[in-house]
Amino acid sequence: xxxxxxxxxxxxxxxxxxxxxxxxxxxxxxxxxxxxxxxxxxxxxxxxxxxxxxxxxxxxxxxxxxxxxxxxxxxxxxxxxxxxxxxxxxxxxxxxxxxxxxxxxxxxxxxxxxxxxxxxxxxxxxxxxxxxxxxxxxxxxxxxxxxxxxxxxxxxxxxxxxxxxxxxxxxxxxxxxxxxxxxxxxxxxxxxxxxxxxxxxxxxxxxxxxxxxxxxxxxxxx
Numbered sequence: 001x002x003x004x005x006x007x008x009x010x011x012x013x014x015x016x017x018x019x020x021x022x023x024x025x026x027x028x029x030x031x032x033x034x035x036x037x038x039x040x041x042x043x044x045x046x047x048x049x050x051x052x053x054x055x056x057x058x059x060x061x062x063x064x065x066x067x068x069x070x071x072x073x074x075x076x077x078x079x080x081x082x083x084x085x086x087x088x089x090x091x092x093x094x095x096x097x098x099x100x101x102x103x104x105x106x107x108x109x110x111x112x113x114x115x116x117x118x119x120x121x122x123x124x125x126x127x128x129x130x131x132x133x134x135x136x137x138x139x140x141x142x143x144x145x146x147x148x149x150x151x152x153x154x155x156x157x158x159x160x161x162x163x164x165x166x167x168x169x170x171x172x173x174x175x176x177x178x179x180x181x182x183x184x185x186x187x188x189x190x191x192x193x194x195x196x197x198x199x200x201x202x203x204x205x206x207x208x209x210x211x212x213x214x215x216x217x218x219x220x221x222x
Contacts, residue, residue, distance in 0.1 A: 001194050004171055005179035012087070012175065013155040016094040017102075020151055023095075024102030025144070029136070031103070032110035047104070049097040054160025061093045061165050085167050090175075093165040094155050101150040109143020110136065146210050153206035157199050 031043060049057055065083040066072045075083040083089040113136050121131040137144070159177040166173030168182060176195055183192035 001198070002174075002176065002179040002183075002191070005174050005176045006195075006198075008087075008171065008173075009156050009175040009177070012090060012094055013152045015091055016098055016155045017148055017151045019091075020095055020098055020102040021144075021148065024099070024106050024147055024151075025137075028103050028106030028143075029110050029132070031107050032113075047100050050100050054097070054158070055164055057097055058093070058161040058164025061089075061096060061161065065089050065092065065165070084165060085169060085173060087166075087172055090162060090166040090173050093161050094158070097158065097161050098151050098154055101154050102147045105143040105146040105150065106140065107143075109140035109146075113139045149206050149209050153203060157203060 027046070031039065062084055063069065064071055065075075067076060067082060067084075072083050075081070075088075079088075081088075083092065117135055117139075118131055121135045122128070126134065156175075157177055158175075159181065162173070162175050163178055163181070166175075166178075168174045168178050174182075176199065180192050180195045180199075183189075183195070
């Protein structure tokens with residue numbers, strides 16, 4: 001087991017989840033409760049990473065973060081370093097390709113919150129912020145848990161975008177998925193097998209949690 005790569009993957013997954021959680025809640029709630037003409041376009045834009053090949057998304061992210069891009073130049077001016085092939089660049093790319101995994105479960109959860117409950121809370125004197133904290137968010141917690149689990153697990157196992165944007169720099173951008181690829185390239189079947197087994201078990205446990213939460217949501221609605 002490449003413990004350095006695993007630690008880097010866990011750090012990337014945790015940072016991505018923490019950053020995406022508030023973004024996902026705001027976007028999901030906005031899409032669930034607002035009706036506007038461009039809503040379908042916004043939803044399609046959020047879902048785009050689900051259908052784009054990881055190498056295509058990774059290529060465009062690499063171009064967007066390169067030294068010739070405005071983003072890359074601003075980052076170099078502010079930090080003196082490069083955004084591409086760094087942990088910071090990996091985090092930016094991770095936030096982009098994990099956006100649908102954070103937003104879509106939460107949007108479905110907010111969609112399921114009855115409008116009359118929100119209106120009753122307003123009539124009862126609760127502000128919109130208090131209604132969100134005391135009514136909407138507790139009812140949407142299964143979607144919140146699903147978003148957290150899916151975002152963390154998907155980040156941990158992502159390969160294509162990570163390799164395109166970060167490469168394979170030990171301790172900086174070499175995640176466990178990239179480490180598996182490197183072990184296979186080096187004909188180290190034992191090392192690749194151990195890390196692959198870890199990701200397999202972790203992914204299975206993740207899917208189990210999501211299905212358990214989904215089943216509980218259905219039972220509570222019935």
